[in-house]
Amino acid sequence: xxxxxxxxxxxxxxxxxxxxxxxxxxxxxxxxxxxxxxxxxxxxxxxxxxxxxxxxxxxxxxxxxxxxxxxxxxxxxxxxxxxxxxxxxxxxxxxxxxxxxxxxxxxxxxxxxxxxxxxxxxxxxxxxxxxxxxxxxxxxxxxxxxxxxxxxxxxxxxxxxxxxxxxxxxxxxxxxxxxxxxxxxxxxxxxxxxxxxxxxxxxxxxxxxxxxxxxxxxx
Amino acid sequence: xxxxxxxxxxxxxxxxxxxxxxxxxxxxxxxxxxxxxxxxxxxxxxxxxxxxxxxxxxxxxxxxxxxxxxxxxxxxxxxxxxxxxxxxxxxxxxxxxxxxxxxxxxxxxxxxxxxxxxxxxxxxxxxxxxxxxxxxxxxxxxxxxxxxxxxxxxxxxxxxxxxxxxxxxxxxxxxxxxxxxxxxxxxxxxxxxxxxxxxxxxxxxxxxxxxxxxxxxxxxxxxxxxxxxxxxxxxxxxxxxxxxxxxxxxxxxxx
Numbered sequence: 001x002x003x004x005x006x007x008x009x010x011x012x013x014x015x016x017x018x019x020x021x022x023x024x025x026x027x028x029x030x031x032x033x034x035x036x037x038x039x040x041x042x043x044x045x046x047x048x049x050x051x052x053x054x055x056x057x058x059x060x061x062x063x064x065x066x067x068x069x070x071x072x073x074x075x076x077x078x079x080x081x082x083x084x085x086x087x088x089x090x091x092x093x094x095x096x097x098x099x100x101x102x103x104x105x106x107x108x109x110x111x112x113x114x115x116x117x118x119x120x121x122x123x124x125x126x127x128x129x130x131x132x133x134x135x136x137x138x139x140x141x142x143x144x145x146x147x148x149x150x151x152x153x154x155x156x157x158x159x160x161x162x163x164x165x166x167x168x169x170x171x172x173x174x175x176x177x178x179x180x181x182x183x184x185x186x187x188x189x190x191x192x193x194x195x196x197x198x199x200x201x202x203x204x205x206x207x208x209x210x211x212x213x214x215x216x217x218x219x
Numbered sequence: 220x221x222x223x224x225x226x227x228x229x230x231x232x233x234x235x236x237x238x239x240x241x242x243x244x245x246x247x248x249x250x251x252x253x254x255x256x257x258x259x260x261x262x263x264x265x266x267x268x269x270x271x272x273x274x275x276x277x278x279x280x281x282x283x284x285x286x287x288x289x290x291x292x293x294x295x296x297x298x299x300x301x302x303x304x305x306x307x308x309x310x311x312x313x314x315x316x317x318x319x320x321x322x323x324x325x326x327x328x329x330x331x332x333x334x335x336x337x338x339x340x341x342x343x344x345x346x347x348x349x350x351x352x353x354x355x356x357x358x359x360x361x362x363x364x365x366x367x368x369x370x371x372x373x374x375x376x377x378x379x380x381x382x383x384x385x386x387x388x389x390x391x392x393x394x395x396x397x398x399x400x401x402x403x404x405x406x407x408x409x410x411x412x413x414x415x416x417x418x419x420x421x422x423x424x425x426x427x428x429x430x431x432x433x434x435x436x437x438x439x440x441x442x443x444x445x446x447x448x449x450x451x452x453x454x455x456x457x458x459x460x461x462x463x464x465x466x467x468x469x470x471x472x473x474x
Contacts, residue, residue, distance in 0.1 A: 011392075086434070096291040098291035100292065100387075101441040103436075109434065179433075179435070188450075
C-alpha cells in the first residue's frame, strides 16, 4: 500500500492511472457504441438488448457500472491534481509564448474533460434515469431515443458533445500510449494513425444515430 | 538592418521586472544573438546604465549555459540551435524581438535574463550516476554493447541541460531533461545496477522541485537544441512503472 501511494504521489504515477482508466473508458465507449448502433436494426433488436442488459446480464451490469464509476472518479481526481501541479509550476507567465508542436486537442484536455462530464450527467438523466427529455418509457428504448433526437436542440447538444469527446480521445489515445511507455520509432507513425482512426470511429458511430433520426431514416 | 529588442529587465530575484525596448541600428546578419547583446551592453555601459545580464560560456552551442525565450520560443526560431548559435540573419529588418528569461517555479530569476537552473543539477544528483569499480581501467571491449544501444545512449547523452524543454513546456515539466539523463545510463550495461533506483529517485526529486507533469504536448522536443526526442520520455515512464512494481524498499535504499 505504501508503495502504491508513493507511486501515485508522483505525477508520472498519476498519469499512468489516467492512462489506464482512460483505456477502460474507451473500451466501455466502444461497447456502448456497438449497443447503440443496434437501433439501425429496428426497435425489437435494441429493446431486446436493453431487456437483456437489465434482465439476464443485470449482475454483470452492476459490476461493470461500479468499475466504470471508480475509473471515472480516479481519472478526474488524477487529472485535477496533475493540472493544479502544472499551473503551479509556472507562477510567472510569458508575455510572448509561441506553441510549435502541441495541438488544440492537447491544450484543451482539461476543458473538454469537465464539459464531457457535464454532458454525461445530462445524458444519464435523460436516457438512464428518464428525468429529462421527451421519452419516458421504461421498456421502449427505441421510442425514447427517437423522441429525444427528433428535438434538434437535444441532437445538436449530443453531436457537439461527441465532437468534444473525439478531440479528448484523439489526444488521449496517443498520449496514453506514450504515458504507458509504448513508444518505438518503428510504430510511432502508426500511433497517431490509430488514435485518429479510433476517435473518428467513435464520433461517427455515436453521431450517426441522431443524424439518422433527424434525417428521418429512423422514426 | 534595424531591430527593436524588448528585453526583460529585473534588478534582483525579488524586484519587479519589466520589458524595456532598445532600438538597435546597424545589426549585421553575421552577428550572433549574444554578440548583439554584447553591443547593446557596451552602449549601456557607456551611458552609465546597467548592462543586460545573460548566461553564456562556450558560445559554441555545446555547454548549455546560454538560453532565454526569443519572441516566445526557447533559443529562438531556428531548430536545433542554442541562443549563442542563433545568428541575426534569422530576423528581418524592422523586427521587434522579445527576450524573456526561462519561466518556471524551479528556475527563479536571478537578474534580467539569468535564471537559477541548479534544480537540474539536483535531479542528476538524485540518481544520474553509476557505480564504477576503482582500480585499473577496464579492457576496452570487456563489456559488449550493441551499436544501436550505444548510439541511442549517445543521443540521450547529447542533452546539455540548458533548460529549454522546461521553458517551452506549457506545464513547466522537466520530463525531457530527466528522461534523457535516466536513459543515457539505463541503455548501457553499466547503468543497470541502479536502474530502478535511478528512475524512482530522479522522478521523485523532479516532482519535489516543483516541475509540472508531462501532457505529451511535444513542445520540449520542438525546441531542444540537441534533438532529444519524446521517445526518452516513454522510456522514463516505462522504467518508472517497472521500478515501482518490482523495486523493494530495501533494494532502493541499499544501492
